[in-house]
Amino acid sequence: MPRVALPDRAGRFGAPLGIGVAVIYMSIIVLIPFAALIQGSFDNGLDGFWTTITNERALTSLKLTVGVSLVVVAINAVMGTVIAWVLVRDRFPGKAVVNALIDLPFALPTIVAGVTLLAIYGPGSPVGVNLAFTRAGVCVALLLVTLPFVVRAVQPVLIEMDQEMEEAAASLGATPLVTFRRIILPNLVPAILGGVGLAFARALGEFGSLVLIAGTLDTKVSSLYIIELIEGDKPGSAAAISVTLLAISLASLLLLSAAERWGSRHAR
Amino acid sequence: MPADPPAVSRASRVGLRTVALVYLFVLLMAPLGLVFYRAFENGFGPFWEAVTTDAALNALKLTIIITVIAVPLNAVFGVMAALILVRRRVPARPLVSALIDLPLALSPVVVGLCIILVWGPDDWLGRFASDAGIQVIFALPGMVLATVFVCLPFVVREVVPVLREVGTEQEEAATTLGATGPQTFWRITLPAIRWGVIYGVVLTTARALGEYGAVAVVSSRVSGQSETLTLFVKQQYDQLGDEAQIGAYGASVVLLVLAISVVLLMNLLNRTGGGSHGDHR
Numbered sequence: 001m002p003r004v005a006l007p008d009r010a011g012r013f014g015a016p017l018g019i020g021v022a023v024i025y026m027s028i029i030v031l032i033p034f035a036a037l038i039q040g041s042f043d044n045g046l047d048g049f050w051t052t053i054t055n056e057r058a059l060t061s062l063k064l065t066v067g068v069s070l071v072v073v074a075i076n077a078v079m080g081t082v083i084a085w086v087l088v089r090d091r092f093p094g095k096a097v098v099n100a101l102i103d104l105p106f107a108l109p110t111i112v113a114g115v116t117l118l119a120i121y122g123p124g125s126p127v128g129v130n131l132a133f134t135r136a137g138v139c140v141a142l143l144l145v146t147l148p149f150v151v152r153a154v155q156p157v158l159i160e161m162d163q164e165m166e167e168a169a170a171s172l173g174a175t176p177l178v179t180f181r182r183i184i185l186p187n188l189v190p191a192i193l194g195g196v197g198l199a200f201a202r203a204l205g206e207f208g209s210l211v212l213i214a215g216t217l218d219t220k221v222s223s224l225y226i227i228e229l230i231e232g233d234k235p236g237s238a239a240a241i242s243v244t245l246l247a248i249s250l251a252s253l254l255l256l257s258a259a260e261r262w263g264s265r266h267a268r
Numbered sequence: 269m270p271a272d273p274p275a276v277s278r279a280s281r282v283g284l285r286t287v288a289l290v291y292l293f294v295l296l297m298a299p300l301g302l303v304f305y306r307a308f309e310n311g312f313g314p315f316w317e318a319v320t321t322d323a324a325l326n327a328l329k330l331t332i333i334i335t336v337i338a339v340p341l342n343a344v345f346g347v348m349a350a351l352i353l354v355r356r357r358v359p360a361r362p363l364v365s366a367l368i369d370l371p372l373a374l375s376p377v378v379v380g381l382c383i384i385l386v387w388g389p390d391d392w393l394g395r396f397a398s399d400a401g402i403q404v405i406f407a408l409p410g411m412v413l414a415t416v417f418v419c420l421p422f423v424v425r426e427v428v429p430v431l432r433e434v435g436t437e438q439e440e441a442a443t444t445l446g447a448t449g450p451q452t453f454w455r456i457t458l459p460a461i462r463w464g465v466i467y468g469v470v471l472t473t474a475r476a477l478g479e480y481g482a483v484a485v486v487s488s489r490v491s492g493q494s495e496t497l498t499l500f501v502k503q504q505y506d507q508l509g510d511e512a513q514i515g516a517y518g519a520s521v522v523l524l525v526l527a528i529s530v531v532l533l534m535n536l537l538n539r540t541g542g543g544s545h546g547d548h549r
Contacts, residue, residue: 019356022348025341028393029417030370033382036392040385079291086288090281098289100535101296106471107527107534109478110376111498112520115505116299119306119517126302144295176280205375208480208498212505223377223481230381230485239385242378249373 040239052240061225061241066248068135068221069203072142073196080150081192085184087151088158105147110208113144118212133216141209146199153195154188161187190260197256201249303524307517318511318518323492327500327519333408334483334496335476338415343469346423347461353424354431371420380485383414410486411496418482419475423468430464431457467537474530478523497523 042049052058087099105113117140121131131137161184169179207223215224222245229238307315318324349368358364371379387394387404397404404410438460442452458465480498488494491503497519504515 018348019352022345022352025345026349026368026420029413030420031367032392033386033417034370036386037378037382040381079288082284083288083292086285090285092285098292100531101292103531103534104296104300104527107474107478107530109480109498109501109523109527111480111501112303112478112523112527115501115516115520116303116524118505120299120302140295144299147295176277201373205373205378207375207377211480211484211502223375226375226377226381227485230377230384235381235385238381242375242381246374246378253373 037239037242040236041243043236043239048236049240049243052237053244057220057225058237058241061220061222062244062248064135064218064220065204065222065245068138068142069200072139072146072203073200075139075143076146076150076199077192077196080147080195081154081188084151084154084158088155089163102148102151105145108145110145110206111211113209114141114212117141117144117209122213132213133219135219137213138210138219138221141213142203142206145206145209146202149199149202150192150195153191153198157188157191189263193256193260193263197253200252200256204245204249300524303517303520307514307521310514314514315518315521318514319522321515323495324497324500324515324519326492327495327497328522330408330411330495331477331497334412334415335473337412338419338476339469339472341416342419342472343423343465345420346468346472347427347458347465349424350427350431350461351457354428355436368424369421371418376418376479376481377485379417379482380414383410383417383482383486387413405486406488407494411483411494414482414486415476415479418479419472422471422475423465426468426471427461427464430461434460463537463540467534470530470533470537474527477526 044052053062083102087095087102108116117137118132120127121129121137121140123130123132131140165183166179169183170176174182205223206221207227210221210224211227213219214221220228222241226238226241226245229235229241352358353361353365353368374382384405386392387397387410389395389398389403389405394404397409402409404413434457438456439452442456447455478498479496480502483496484499484502487496487499489499489503491500495503501516501519501523504512504519507515
């Protein structure tokens with residue numbers, strides 16, 4: 001629905017004083033610290049920035065971070081869609097509880113997620129699986145914290161989606177697989193991509209759930225490498241890696257929203 | 269809901285259901301169940317002792333102090349920012365929106381680093397604070413600033429869509445009838461957006477209670493002094509010995525129960541508030 005920009009009358013509480021306070025608050029809390037981060041990353045000039053992020057350990061950590069995040073979102077895309085489908089189109093006792101449980105990773109403190117996973121898949125595991133300090137462990141932790149993104153993106157679309165189309169396809173002799181590929185999936189792709197983008201951004205920066213599970217050389221993702229640099233009193237280098245990580249995250253979000261737009265233009 | 273989804277055979281429906289439930293069980297339910305089991309393995313007594321040690325109680329106190337400061341600040345800012353974004357002509361609105369969402373795109377560790385870079389005793393804002401004799405980094409103010417930073421977007425994001433949806437007719441009517449700005453706000457606007465505000469506050473509270481990375485960077489991590497509950501969990505987990513293990517699992521269970529309450533509350537609010545909140549990020 002179109003919203004016309006209002007004259008001052010109705011929105012008087014957004015008066016200049018309010019705008020001023022909001023701008024100052026926003027600046028002190030977010031903008032100035034963020035500017036300091038950007039500046040800090042160029043402490044040693046452009047060259048310094050480049051040397052820092054192309055240093056072998058930095059590159060290893062960035063590659064690892066992007067790699068595990070890609071694996072994690074690929075699994076999320078499939079499992080998230082399956083879970084969303086089951087929650088919308090299936091019926092079984094306890095469904096409401098399962099549905100509510102999906103949100104838990106959003107509310108769960110990340111360090112608790114780490115402790116939780118290590119309790120069962122760590123040293124002294126009752127099921128005999130020890131994923132501590134392995135890349136598989138990193139993936140499992142990331143899968144847990146990013147679980148809700150795809151599910152919650154796909155679910156509303158499935159609810160809105162007309163079941164008649166699926167039924168028509170089925171009555172015309174389409175197998176379930178064909179119905180899924182030709183009817184359901186094309187309608188879900190934008191939502192899946194949206195969820196995947198958010199999950200990817202989250203996975204790139206994740207720290208709390210990994211701090212107990214990762215940390216050895218071949219599991220040191222970028223957030224852990226940044227902490228190492230901060231604790232080694234190299235805030236400038238830490239800032240350079242941080243800015244690179246943010247750039248990767250923003251670039252992937254832009255790429256995905258472009259793909260989403262392209263997809264929705266060509267879907268019809 | 270139709271009686272039976274006919275497009276998919278019963279077998280594949282049960283198959284998909286099994287896959288989804290097994291996945292959720294392995295990833296979520298079994299690990300959570302085991303933490304509860306570990307915390308209460310030796311009965312309620314040891315659990316209670318572990319979560320009522322001085323260090324644990326101090327951690328809980330610090331977490332509550334930080335939350336009690338961060339949540340109201342962000343609630344007030346969130347409502348103000350949403351009103352400005354929706355009801356005012358804002359130059360470069362998409363950019364402003366993106367900047368408000370920035371904390372969601374940053375790693376918590378990076379948020380902590382931002383605070384260090386700007387509030388260090390010789391840095392941009394830290395200079396003024398240290399002139400005034402206030403230590404920010406490795407002290408309570410830094411931990412509060414980190415938490416406020418991380419939680420900034422939640423209320424704004426929840427209130428903006430609600431504010432768009434309620435429109436301005438009622439506010440205009442109130443103004444026409446002679447209501448002052450504050451009267452219109454308290455009597456018309458705030459009641460109309462209350463569910464959005466409450467929902468945002470719940471999300472903010474959950475994040476403030478559970479934040480680890482950003483706070484870990486700016487805390488001096490002295491047990492019993494500058495440890496929040498999440499830092500306490502980490503510190504206990506790193507220690508060897510059964511007592512520390514119970515401490516880690518016990519504090520985890522406390523945070524877990526809080527998280528579960530938040531999820532239940534969110535579900536309740538979704539039902540009461542008309543379910544307009546599709547995505548809570």
